[in-house]
Amino acid sequence: MTTLKDLSRHLGLSVTQVSRALNDHDDVSRDTKQRVREAANTLKYQPNIMARRLVTGRSGIVGLIYPGVPDATDSLQFAHFVRGLCSNFTRLGRQFMLHVADDENAELGVYDRLVRSRSIDGFVVLLPGASDARVDFLRKHQICFALHGQTMDTPDYPFYDIDNEAVGYDLTSHLIQRGHQNIAIINGQNTAAFAQRRYQGYARALQDAGLPVRPEFQVGSVMTAEFGLLETVRLFQSGGPKPTAIIAGNMRIAKGIFDATHALGLRVPDDVSLVVHDDCLPDVARTSLPVLLTATIVPFYEAWGPVAEILDGALKGAPLEDTQVIQPHRFEGGRSVRRL
Numbered sequence: 496m497t498t499l500k501d502l503s504r505h506l507g508l509s510v511t512q513v514s515r516a517l518n519d520h521d522d523v524s525r526d527t528k529q530r531v532r533e534a535a536n537t538l539k540y541q542p543n544i545m546a547r548r549l550v551t552g553r554s555g556i557v558g559l560i561y562p563g564v565p566d567a568t569d570s571l572q573f574a575h576f577v578r579g580l581c582s583n584f585t586r587l588g589r590q591f592m593l594h595v596a597d598d599e600n601a602e603l604g605v606y607d608r609l610v611r612s613r614s615i616d617g618f619v620v621l622l623p624g625a626s627d628a629r630v631d632f633l634r635k636h637q638i639c640f641a642l643h644g645q646t647m648d649t650p651d652y653p654f655y656d657i658d659n660e661a662v663g664y665d666l667t668s669h670l671i672q673r674g675h676q677n678i679a680i681i682n683g684q685n686t687a688a689f690a691q692r693r694y695q696g697y698a699r700a701l702q703d704a705g706l707p708v709r710p711e712f713q714v715g716s717v718m719t720a721e722f723g724l725l726e727t728v729r730l731f732q733s734g735g736p737k738p739t740a741i742i743a744g745n746m747r748i749a750k751g752i753f754d755a756t757h758a759l760g761l762r763v764p765d766d767v768s769l770v771v772h773d774d775c776l777p778d779v780a781r782t783s784l785p786v787l788l789t790a791t792i793v794p795f796y797e798a799w800g801p802v803a804e805i806l807d808g809a810l811k812g813a814p815l816e817d818t819q820v821i822q823p824h825r826f827e828g829g830r831s832v833r834r835l
Contacts, residue, residue: 497535497538497539497540498540499513502531502534502535502538502540505534506530506531508527508531512527516530516531516532517532517535517588519811532588555616556590556591556592556614556615556616557590557591557592557615557616557617557618557619557806557810558591558592558593558594558609558618558619559577559580559591559593559618559621560595560602560605560618561594561595561596561621562601562602563595563596563597564595571777571778572776572777572778572795575795575796576621576795576796576798576799579798579799580619580799580803582799583799583800583802583804584803584807586803587803587804587807589616592615594609603628603629603632606618606629606633607632610638616639617638617639617641617806617810618633618639618640618641619640619641619643619802619803619806620642620643621643621644622643622644622687623642623643623645623646623687623688624646624686624688625646625647625686625687625691626646627646630646630652633652634651639806639809639810640652640653640806640809641653641654641655641805641806641809642654642655642656643655643656643798643802644688644689645692646688647688647691647692650819651815652815653805653806653808653809653815653818653819654819654820655798655801655805655820656820656821656822657689657793657821657822657823657824658821658823659689659690659692660692660693660695660699661823661824662696662772662791662824663680663692663693663694663695663697663699663742664696664697664700665791665824665826666742666770666771666772666789666791667696667700667701667742668703668704669770669789669826670740670742670768670832671700671701673768673832673833673835674834675739675740675768675835676706677709677712677736677737677738677739677740678697678701678738678740678741679712679713679714679730679740680693680694680712680713680714680741680742680744681714681723681727681741681742681743681748681752682694682713682714682742683715683717683744684715684716684717684718685715685716687715690715690744693772694713694715697713711733711735712730712738714726715744718744718745718747718748719747719748719751720747720748720750720754720779721751722748722751723747723752723754723755724751724752724755724758725751725755726751727741727751727752727755727756727759728755728758728759731755731759731761738767739767739768739835740767740768741767742772743770743771743772744771745771745773745776746773746774746776746779746781747776747778747779748771749771749784749788750779753769753784753785753786763785763831764830764831764832768831768832768833769786769788769789769831770790770831770832771788771789771791772790772791772792772824773788773790773791773792774793774794774795775792775793775795775796776795786829786830786831787830787831788829788831789827789828789829789831789832791826792824792825792826792827793824793825797822798822801820801822805818805819805820
C-alpha cells in the first residue's frame with residue numbers, strides 16, 4: 496500500500512508538501528498539486544481516513560441519505576445519479592457514502608446519528624420541498640451540504656438548480672404566442688419547490704398576457720405516465736372548459752398524455768397541443784413518442800459534476816456566491832404545437 500512517504504520519495508518533495516498538496520492548501524502551487532495528484536493516481540495512493548481525521552478534523556467522506564429504496568420507475572435514474580456522484584467525488588479526492596433510510600420519517604434520525612458521529616464532512620441533499628426539515632437541520636447544526644434544487648425561501652446555502660420559474664414561463668409563453676388561452680399544466684408534487692416555481696412561471700406568463708389562471712388547469716403529483724394519463728382524461732371529461740394545450744412536467748407525464756389522447760380519440764397537435772420539460776431521463780426519450788415535442792431541456796445527468804464540485808468547494812471554504820449555480824435551459828421546437 497502506497498504511503499505519504501512513498502509519494503514523498505517518488506516526487507522528491509517533503510511529506511508535509513505532499514500532504515498539503517493533497518489537501519489543496521493555498522500555499523502549494525497549482526503545478527505542484529497537479530504533480531502530486533497525478534503521482535497519487537499512478538501509485539494508487541489511498542489516504543488513511545483515521546489519520547486524516549486526527550490531523551484535519553475531517554474524514555474526507557461525503558454522504559447522501561435517501562428515504563427508502565427507489566421504485567421501479569426511478570431506480571435506473573437513481574443508479575445513474577449515484578454512479579455520477581461517486582465518480583465525481585472520487586475525481587475530487589473524496590469518498591462517497593450512500594445510506595438508504597428505512598423510510599422518509601427515519602431520514603432525519605440518520606442525519607442526526609451521522610452528524611453526531613462526525614464521520615461525514617458534508618451531504619448532498621436531493622428533492623427539496625418548499626420548506627425542508629433536512630435543510631433546517633443541517634443549517635442549525637452548521638453542517639456543510641449541497642442541495643440539488645432549492646427551497647422556496649432565500650437560499651443561504653450551496654445549491655445546483657435549473658431556473659424552474661423560467662421553464663414554466665417560457666413553455667406557457669410559447670403556447671400563448673401561438674394563440675392558446677386555455678392552457679393546463681400537469682406538474683410534479685405540489686409540495687416540491689421545483690413544481691411550485693414552475694407554477695409561478697406558468698401563472699406569471701398567463702397574467703402578463705391578461706389571461707385567467709384557472710385552478711382546475713393546475714395539478715401535480717408523482718411524475719409518472721399513469722398520472723399523466725389519468726389527469727388528461729379528467730381534463731377532457733370534466734364539465735368545465737377543455738384545454739387547447741397542456742404543459743407536461745416531464746417526459747413520463749408526456750407519455751401518459753399521449754396514451755390518454757389516443758384513448759380519447761384526440762391527436763397531438765391537431766386537437767390539443769403539448770409541450771414538455773425534458774430532463775433526458777433514461778427510460779423515455781423525446782424521440783420515442785409519436786410526435787416530436789416542443790421542449791425546454793436540461794439533462795439530469797449534467798447535475799452530477801456540478802453538485803460534487805459545489806460541495807467540494809463549500810468544504811474548502813469557497814464564497815457562497817461561488818457555490819450557488821443555476822443552470823440555464825435550452826428551448827427546442829418540435830411538431831407538437833398548433834397555431835390557433
